[in-house]
Amino acid sequence: MIKKITLPLRRRIVITLGLCAMLFVLVFAKGLTMPPSAWDVDFNAINQPPSWKHFFGTDWLGRDMFSRTVKGLTTSIVIGLIASLISAALAVVLGIAAASLGRKVDAFVNGMVNVFLSVPHLILLVLIAIACGKGLQGVLIGVAATHWTSLARIIRAEVLALKNARYISCAQAFGKSNLWIAGVHFLPHIIPQCIIGVVLLFPHSILHESSVTFLGFGLSPEQPAIGVILSESMRYLSAGLWHLAVFPGLSLLIIVMLFDIAGEQLRLILNPGTAHL
Numbered sequence: 001m002i003k004k005i006t007l008p009l010r011r012r013i014v015i016t017l018g019l020c021a022m023l024f025v026l027v028f029a030k031g032l033t034m035p036p037s038a039w040d041v042d043f044n045a046i047n048q049p050p051s052w053k054h055f056f057g058t059d060w061l062g063r064d065m066f067s068r069t070v071k072g073l074t075t076s077i078v079i080g081l082i083a084s085l086i087s088a089a090l091a092v093v094l095g096i097a098a099a100s101l102g103r104k105v106d107a108f109v110n111g112m113v114n115v116f117l118s119v120p121h122l123i124l125l126v127l128i129a130i131a132c133g134k135g136l137q138g139v140l141i142g143v144a145a146t147h148w149t150s151l152a153r154i155i156r157a158e159v160l161a162l163k164n165a166r167y168i169s170c171a172q173a174f175g176k177s178n179l180w181i182a183g184v185h186f187l188p189h190i191i192p193q194c195i196i197g198v199v200l201l202f203p204h205s206i207l208h209e210s211s212v213t214f215l216g217f218g219l220s221p222e223q224p225a226i227g228v229i230l231s232e233s234m235r236y237l238s239a240g241l242w243h244l245a246v247f248p249g250l251s252l253l254i255i256v257m258l259f260d261i262a263g264e265q266l267r268l269i270l271n272p273g274t275a276h277l
Contacts, residue, residue, distance in 0.1 A: 013265045020262045024077075027255070031074025038067035039224060047241060056247040060236060069248045071224040073255055079140055080205035086144035087205070088151060088198045092190065095155030096182050099163065109156070113149045121146060125208055126217050139218045143205045151197040158193060159186050199263040203256040210252060226252050 042062035050057045056065035098109035116124065129142035162168065162185070171181050212218040213227025221228055226248055233244035 010269065013269045016265050017262055017269075020258045020265075024255070024258060027070060027073055028077055031070045031077075034067060034071055039063045039071065050243050050247070057241075057243040059232075059241075059244055065229075065244060065247060068224045068229055069226070069251050072226040072229055072248065073251060075219070075223065075225050076206045076209055076252070077255070079136070079143065079209045080202050083140055083143035083147065083205040083209070084198045084201040087147040087201055088194055090144070090148040091151035091155055091197065092187070092194060094148070095152040095190075096159055096186055098152070098156045099159035100178055100182060100186070106156075109152070113152060116146060116149050122208065122211060125212055126215065129212055129217050134217055136219060139209050139212055142212065143208055146208075147201050147204060151193070151201065154193055154197070155190050158190050162186060162189055196263055196267050199259060199266055203259040203263075206252070206256060206259075 040063065042058070045054070045058045045062040047060055048054055048058040048062075054064050054066060056069055058064055059068075094109050094112070098106045125142045125146050128145055129138035132138035132141045168181060168185060171185065176184075209218060210225070210227040210230070213225050214231045215227075216231065218227055219225040221232070229248045230245055233241070233248070236244055
């Protein structure tokens, strides 16, 4: 009987994270270094199917869909990364404040969380984006302002569990302020949750940015964004130009799945119960 050889969990996690990071860096670097001429209008190459010259084909203006897709993914990655970091920072501040500054602050933060969760997420995001003037600024503020609630609840629960520790009582007895205790004791304890939270918030931010742009409340049509590409391609599907929507949509799905996988692997490696397997 042949014994099945398996890699240790830690090594599998590192390999998986390395592959995800490598693909992400390749897409991001390609999008940043790509000149605008890569998706210029070319009326001699209108509506061409996928080929070795145009991997994702061309659209009704002869623009290379592969270049537009990579540039659109780069735009989504930048927006998703900034929005995730802002959301995580909001979650940290509000979560620690709710758990350590008394019942009134806790009730206020919980009330904000309930208000944000009571409104359908996409509708709230669209309303905030419109109120902030649409475009890049509106989408960024809308995504950042609507993705902090779940992480804030997790951080609040972690800090509440930590508040009863003896060394926290000793710090309070020595006259240390709540701000000092939060920075020295609470913040280092919740760093793993923050890292995982940012990685898991990232795919949601990308999807919601693309959704808002697809509906016409996000980035402007002249920008090479995935939402813009998918919105424009809808009117050409009946003409058999399936590649205009399929390849950009699959590319967005792959990026989202990469970060979902990376977040799960980070959770395993930062979990004390599985980190040493």
